[in-house]
Amino acid sequence: MPDYCKRGFLLTDEIAPRPSDERLKERKVAFIECPQEIPCNACVFSCKFDAVEMENINAPPRVIYENCTGCMKCIRVCPGLAIFMLEIKDGKGRITMPYEFLPVPEKGDTVSLLNRKGEIVGEGTVTWVLPPEKNEGTALVTVEMDKDLLFEVRAFRVR
Amino acid sequence: MGRLQEHPVVQFRRGKKVTIYFDGKPMEAYEGETVAAALYANGVRIFSRSFKYHRPRGFFCAIGKCSSCMMEVDGIPNVRTCKVYVRDGMQIRSQNSYPDVNNDILGVFDRLDFMFPHGFHYKKFIRPSFLRLFFVNSMRKFTGLGNFPKEEIKERGREETLECDIAIIGAGPAGLSSAIYAGELGADICLMDENPRVGGQLVKQTHRFFGSAEHGAGTRGIKIAENLEKKVREFDNVNISLNTGVFGIYDGTIGAVKDNTLIEIKPKKIIIATGAYERTLIFENNDLPGVYGAGGVQTLMNVYGVKPGDTGLIVGSGNVGLILTYQLLQAGVDVAGIVEAMPVIGGYFVHAAKVRRLGIPIYTSHTIKKAYGSKRVEGAQIVALDDKWQEVPGSERDISCDFICISVGLSPTHELLYQAGAEMRFVPELGGFVPVRNRYMETSREGVYVAGDAAGIEEASTAMIEGRIAGLDSAIKLGYGDKEAEEMRDKFVSDLEEMRRGPFGARILKGLEKVVV
């Protein structure tokens, strides 16, 4: 059993290979944190651009960053809430995260940023929201933050 | 009061406001709520008293399996209040307590238990012999459950006989799938469930489901239930009978009760898809009100929109415990932590990651030692376990919480299978006693099929495929369908194999080796 099964979170050296800064600057890209073999393939079937690879239904998914158009189909359906859209825009990092709590933040709101362990690591500004009613209850929220936090922040708390 | 007004995922459609009376006190309730849910929303925590020592008991399962919520309803004793729905003017009385269930003076027996280490009977109060009868009669007044109705019940029961091709017991994902696939082939079907709605466990699963995209992965459980229901209602040849509890199978004839009607069903084939029970755990004060089954809390919170408390402690980190934690947070309830006896988290990593990143601690290699409180949970003590499962002295720590959810696994419901005459085996990997069967889910008793959690604890996705296989095979054996139906059935058999190929499936496969012939 890998150690993350004891902890419940990934360490930075356990996550998938990162897309390059150049790629992140081009357009947003799906980043998946689903390392365990579980019987699920919702992401593969949702992607119309062959950007998610999986050997069989139990194998972990892998994103082919070149193919990913940033369409966000996969993040909408992932039952593990394990997909994050990452992007670098105007020197700032932007993460789009699924959000299933109330209240749903609004564009311009300041939120506390949480890492994989739930520790507050900074604050960010909401730049875009897909309201929950447009996605069967799961809102998508884009938060702008320091670019160095792109691979650290995985949740936020509305203040 | 204790009702949720808004929720990020569920819309609670409450019925008309009505008034019910609990021990004479008026309380607000909404049509469509169970009595137990309405009482809980009004702050009732003690539902009954244990029948000897009068220890306070709360609800546990919320689906009619544990009997700890029994009260007198409109004069009828021992009614499971989690199974009956409120009606305007309903009179509910606590039983087996004096003056009432909250302040039961007979609770003093619990303080005197050192005097009766074996209980009351056999050794105490038998001498002097001329007083024995007096003792017995007095004890009967203090113990037992409920009082006889004061008036004679005049209403007469009715009887009914039904015939059909396939009788399906249980309308969870497994039973519904059986009905849809056998219905499609044209078989005449009777689908029964003791609940007032179809969907089984799915009706409280507000999260998106895993599985294969072909079988609805990424869809919320509640939505899967809706889709299945819509589909099954399209068939005129599927007769859906809700509020219908099956109590026995006698030589291929099914006995069921609906309201005051006794139904005798004579089917050609039977599919048993009755799901599972929640297990409990042994620790000090595990019967205190506030110690609930995880599924019970989900029912209360996600079906009826009633808040279980302010801060919960979750025992068990399987998928059920992890998902429940997430759902509690969604309902605005705090979670103090998740306790897991194993050195690793039991459920899927992604479920664990969802709650970890919200700061919920998961204590692996820990267990719950006791619950604090006299009439309701006021806290808990947890303790670390070493690699030999022994408590580590001095590692105890107190957790402040006002309820505790037990999610230490499920066991298949096996009663009807035994009664039908199927050969049963104890298979720990599958959760308990399960029937020997072939790859098409037919048990050793010809014509009796099993599907879903009743065949072994797994998931909704596998339950649905098993249901389809059982539905197709039973209909095919009755002469419905053609070659195509057989091919479809065989494809589902290989789909199942494919799904079980991962590490989580390995355990299931090991279990199946012991029962699939």
Ligand SMILES: Cc1cc2nc3c(=O)[nH]c(=O)nc-3n(C[C@H](O)[C@H](O)[C@H](O)COP(=O)(O)OP(=O)(O)OC[C@H]3O[C@@H](n4cnc5c(N)ncnc54)[C@H](O)[C@@H]3O)c2cc1C
């Ligand atoms: C908290 C939780 C989370 C879960 N998450 C997932 C997940 O993410 N993905 C996944 O694939 N699965 C998940 N599951 C598992 C899934 O819900 C179950 O495996 C599935 O519901 C089993 O289906 P079933 O039809 O066998 O049983 P059930 O859904 O339990 O249905 C059984 C039905 O039979 C009825 N019944 C029982 N006895 C009788 C009787 N004597 N007479 C009449 N009716 C009777 C019951 O009322 C019930 O409606 C989860 C389960 C729980 C509890």
Ligand code: SF4
């Ligand atoms: S964002 Fe769109 S293109 Fe990229 S992986 Fe997801 S579904 Fe495929």
Ligand code: SF4
């Ligand atoms: S849909 Fe989500 S949970 Fe399922 S395999 Fe893909 S990333 Fe993992």
Ligand code: FES
């Ligand atoms: S029977 Fe009602 S709570 Fe268990």
